Amino acid sequence: MSWQPVIGLEIHIHLKTRTKMFCRCELAYGLDANTRTCPICLGHPGTLPVPNARAIEWTIKLGLALGCEIADRAIFHRKNYFYPDLPKGYQISQYDEPLCRHGRLLVPGPEVDAEVGIVRAHLEEDAAKNVHVGGAAGRIHGAGRTLVDFNRGGTPLVEIVTRPDLHSADEARRFLQLLRQTVVELGISDAEMEKGSLRFDVNVSVRPAGSDELRTRTELKNMNSFAFAARGIQREVDRQIGIYEAGGEVEQETLHFDPDHELAPPLRSKEEAQDYRYFPEPDLVPLAPPRQLVERLRKEIPEPPGARIRRFESQYGLRFYDAEVLNGSVALAELYERVVSAGVDAKAASNVLMNEFARTGVEPGAVDAVELAKVIEARARIPRDRFNEALAGSGDPGFDAERYLGDGLVVETSELEPLVERVLAANEKEVAAYRAGKRGLLGFFVGQVMRETGGNADARVVNELLRTKLDA
């Protein structure tokens, strides 16, 4: 029997607003503990939340980029539970009336595209951070002491929930990459996993291929990279298939990965039936995003990265993988398009940008495309070192391609001929050996000529000249 994986994602993204979601403490990463707090984000008696208007706008923007409907009326709910990192004893979140829902994200693939349904995207406040000192590392149970750093507490957090529309580990990885790229290009989040500004959980189940049933799913938590997630999902898919094929049943459970030891088996925990006693947050009035605001934001949405990949394939005749790599950042994609429109062949531009240019580490956004186009056009005429040097300098302010192409680069046969003659005259023994069959000596002559010109000669022209002279 063949099996189909069924995968859904729940992603949390920190918005990079200047201040927190419900108070005006500035957001900051990596500061000393509890240096960005106030009575509100510490949950002091009597404090009240005041929503961050920018965070609401950005959530709407993200919703629009994900093709969501933006609610005319959205409300905040309280999600009640006790935990030391939750100062009020509840998290202000959204429940059955979120800001955005019913969206979809196109995830182009090498063979088939996936259309991933977005169930909802809502806005909430992040919890603070528990720091466990002593005892077993990283776990609240058995910890010696728990300290709480409230700097992160109250950071605006968008939660995105997908439908279980992903059917392979690779597709899930691709979705995550595109989503990450989307929020980065919207300018609303750094979405860096290392900083914790992007986190996600994965739901995995499998079913017989061709069926549309939904079987018991397990939840994968704590994954620290997209690649790690893809491996984790694949392992979990294989495990579930193994269980079914052995006639067993998959149990609903949560698998916690240890980010430091990705080969260790995940810690399992039974799903604890939590009752969060959601109810509408009485301290806040309902949100009613004005239509004009939504329409203004809609105009600010750039082309989604998935659609851009599709367009690159058709417009430039690129292979999927090339289109995907070129769309790894909007700056690179834009540079590519500008280089091509400056006249460079689409294939050639793609090859150079993905290989030689990528290796230089130059920031694509800093590059003058017209100048870079000149360099790429000349790539066959100029020495390799010089070409690479030009690419490496292409991001410098005032970069001038001419300096690497024209000035001092000797290509005229008439200019090179006397030099070639001189080199041959000075190395009679080697000329004799060459003519006797030691063809390998050609490189030696080329080197000598190049040294005479201070490296400023076109190697191919020199080659040709030498061969004509020697073989005459």
Added chain:
Amino acid sequence: MIDTLRLTAEEAAALLERRELSAAELHAAYLDAIRARDGELHAYLRTVDEPDADGVPVALKDLICTRGVETTAGSRILAGYVPPYDATVATRCRAARLSFLGKTNMDEFAMGSSTENSGFGPTRNPWDPDRVPGGSSGGSAAAVAAGLAPWALGSDTGGSIKQPAALCGVVGLRPTYGTVSRYGIVAFASSLDQIGPIAKTVRDCALLYRIIAGRDPCDTTTVDLPESVELPETEHLRGLRVGVPRELNEAEGIEPGVTEAVNRAVELARELGADVSECELPRSVEYGLSCYYLIAPAEASSNLARYDGVRYGLRSETNGDTRAMYERTRHDGFGDEPKRRIMLGAYALSAGYYEAFYGQAQKVRTLIRREHDALFERFDVLLSPTSPTVAFRLGERTENPLAMYLSDVLTIPSNLAGLPGLSIPCGLSEGLPVGLQLIGRQFAENALFRVGHALERALAFGYVPSRLRDGGAV
């Protein structure tokens, strides 16, 4: 010689204005009165000995956060808690140069109608120390009645300003929901809590309301007042349509003496030119109490979750297990009434019960609002008793929470509707004050002040407790 028993805030302000009195002398006079009489009454939890402003002093209910001054909301779980910030109403009082006299006693987290639920001992009624002052703002009402403060701020969720004002023979305003900031008010039930003034006269109430009311950017549920606060002047009620809802005036448990005093006041309103007629609020009164006892505890169960021993207030030490620490701290820190309401509220919100309880209560609340709205198409003000009874004896209802809850049966319906209510004293029954409740439409505080003031003049109620009348001046 300053007679704090009789001096109104308005008069005190005039004395300061004319420099016949210094703010320090005035503040000191109240501290003397507190020293003389508060040993018996226990209206204050703590006093501020040095005036920090040069205006009329004010007493604050102990759920109003005051920077640098301990604020407990009457709960042992907050014993020793010193807020790092001022509530907006405190800020506004400071801006109006009112000096803080101290923090007044209250039922723990404003849950109660007698101030007996305070974690720091009950307050007694200045008219009869064997009786309760009402609650939960019992400390504020008793302080004003006994001349221990010219005026005070209280908070009202189900009747916590109106009812103690009635039982202590003073004036109390519960403002329209959304007109006074809740920022810095230790929350009980967020969708119902409102801060309001307690004073000896309606004009004093209007003056203090003028200071505290208005939109606050720190509380997004507040709004700008549609009209500015006017000090009432007129002493007639011509052109005013007064409704007397039958259910609020004939509810079971209203004492005959209370009915008598209220009827006299209604008659007086007619004599002053008002157009008085009977009307009905059937569902509001029938369902109000049960609706309130679902919504308020539900919100309270969440609002009180922050008292976990992690950041401030009481922490009961345990063997290092976080959950055990929560349980121990909350077990030790909360009194019976908060525990009762937390359990009730958590139950009403729990999965599978939400729709039947909390959800249903919200629907009923909408119904109650509509029923009131309909009445206010025909009337400007509704009249009823504030409390079914006069002040009851200490301990009389502590063993029977339901009897205690019934103290608020007449104040709760309009509170659920978010409407303003004023209680003024309208006479005595068995030698104890009876309160008249005036209910207005949304933002109609000025109308309440006008009617309250006219009736107050006509009633000529002597607000000094009879047993204190001789020894007033200190």
